[in-house]
Amino acid sequence: MQIIQNRRRFLAGAAAAGAAGFIGTATQAKAEPPPETTSVRLPRYVGGAYCWAGVYIAGEMLRAEGFIDVRYVQGDTSVDHSVWIANNEMDFSVNYVPIHVASIDAGVPIRVLGGLHSGCLELIANDSVAGITDLRGKRVGVFTLDSPQYVLVSLMAAYVGLDPVNDIEWVIEEHNFAEGFVEGKFDAFLGQPPRTQELRARKIGHTILNSTTDPPWSQHFCCMISATADYVNKYPVATKHILRAIFKGADLCASDPPLVAQQMVDRGFVPSYEYALQTLNDIRYDRWRDYDGEASLRFYALRMHETGMIKSTPQAILTEGTDWRFVDELKRELKT
Missing domain, CATH: 3.40.190.10 (Periplasmic binding protein-like II)
Incomplete structure (x- = not known):
């Protein structure tokens, strides 16, 4: 009924x-x-x-x-x-x-x-990363080196002057990004609902970019x-x-x-x-x-x-x- x-x-x-x-x-x-x-x-x-x-x-x-x-x-x-x-x-x-x-x-x-x-994406980071420019020398989790996460974070990094290939250490994570982040396998990752919501509920990590609110990404279709x-x-x-x-x-x-x-x-x-x-x-x-x-x-x-x-x-x-x-x-x- x-x-x-x-x-x-x-x-x-x-x-x-x-x-x-x-x-x-x-x-x-x-x-x-x-x-x-x-x-x-x-x-x-x-x-x-x-x-x-x-x-x-x-x-x-x-x-x-x-x-x-x-x-x-x-x-x-x-x-x-x-x-x-x-x-x-x-x-x-x-x-x-x-x-x-x-x-x-x-x-x-x-x-x-x-x-x-x-907008549905959030770049989540640990306390060692305050902004995108701080990704230099840091580890970022991605599924593969041609995955959407890699492409999008690379574009975000390049937009602020980083070299995505040489300035960032890419870590392959084939399973749950949220748990890989919690386990300390990488310093940042690009997430979407419900993973970002799960971390927020557990008070783990913080958002350094939100494509819903942060230009220029928020000014275009996601x-x-x-x-x-x-x-x-x-x-x-x-x-x-x-x-x-x-x-x-x-x-x-x-x-x-x-x-x-x-x-x-x-x-x-x-x-x-x-x-x-x-x-x-x-x-x-x-x-x-x-x-x-x-x-x-x-x-x-x-x-x-x-x-x-x-x-x-x-x-x-x-x-x-x-x-x-x-x-x-x-x-x-x-x-x-």
Whole structure:
């Protein structure tokens, strides 16, 4: 009975959150042809990825958009989920902007479609590190030397004048970053919910950079939405429907965090209501309308090109791997 009530409450909340959009776009929605396909594969990460809430909550909304087969797929957790979409294991993906840039530079046929939110990352350090410049000569934990953590911390370090290759000692930690940090294996690491929240609750370490609040990182999208080029090319109408559902999900994350947090737990996406609620309260899901996706990609592509991480120019990245027509239309249609 509780599950049924939660689902009814979710549907009511979703309807309320999207009411303005439905009213404002009723004529347009009627004029739109139905999606060319009623199937879509979206990413999931069991036990983690609290910041993917907008995508997780979009499932019910996608059914309202005419989708029958909505699957949440988890790939090989030993690799970054950019590999999942590259291997055609799913149709849409959510990832950090630099990882999308690296994929485009490597020739992976994806199209970045829009931003999901700004800020979910914290650079956590021990007492020997007061700021990013203090990382010189220090140990930083990463999964691998091509992992998102390595890429992002390298860009942060280079931005303040450090040489990421020679000034930092990179320590490979293949398991729980938080526990590796607690055990003293490294002096700093880049974390995300729920690991950062777990450490804060235990009063271990301190934050030297928060991508939600510290510029220039807070001034750009943290995670953006991409799809396979094949799906976008074959199913442009379906692509717009999916993106609309995700953005309505993001709106609901911003307007009713307790509802979304409970749904994420009830539907098995994450285990902790408390950490889900804290994540939703901390992250800016309302930024998809305000921030410029092209500016965010250009910012990171320039940093990566300057540090030699990619060969492509920022303009080539934008030309080869983006498609802004859907988000531009939806910003006009889903006005608050």
